[in-house]
Amino acid sequence: MMERKSVPLGAIIIAVVMFFAAVATDVFWLGRLFAGAFPPTLPVEERVYNSFAAPDILLSLFLYVGAYGLLKMGKVGFVAALIALGMWLFDALLVLGLTGLTRISFLGPSLIFALFAIVYLWVKRDLFS
Numbered sequence: 001m002m003e004r005k006s007v008p009l010g011a012i013i014i015a016v017v018m019f020f021a022a023v024a025t026d027v028f029w030l031g032r033l034f035a036g037a038f039p040p041t042l043p044v045e046e047r048v049y050n051s052f053a054a055p056d057i058l059l060s061l062f063l064y065v066g067a068y069g070l071l072k073m074g075k076v077g078f079v080a081a082l083i084a085l086g087m088w089l090f091d092a093l094l095v096l097g098l099t100g101l102t103r104i105s106f107l108g109p110s111l112i113f114a115l116f117a118i119v120y121l122w123v124k125r126d127l128f129s
Contacts, residue, residue: 015071018085019067026060032053063088066081070121086118088110089111
């Protein structure tokens with residue numbers, strides 16, 4: 001019989017945050033697409049703003065797969081989580097570059113979480129085999 005591994009609390013927290021970030025991303029872009037419910041949140045041209053939609057939806061897919069995989073303690077989930085967190089980090093740095101420090105109150109915690117999660121998962125990588 002295969003023995004179940006216990007999931008570390010840090011991985012559970014990371015998975016929960018990743019899941020809700022994915023849900024928020026999907027709600028935002030789908031609401032904007034179907035209902036125009038959300039106004040632009042970045043001070044950039046409309047074409048540039050809309051170019052974030054496809055990468056953000058792809059990011060949300062990786063966030064879902066990574067969150068599920070972290071809870072299952074699988075290698076594929078670990079890799080998907082690292083890819084998603086890397087995309088999240090890049091996305092936050094890109095927005096920070098576009099807006100300067102005007103959005104640092106929102107992006108600061110996001111950057112800290114992404115960096116913490118990447119380092120945490122890398123340190124615990126032996127658990128995901």
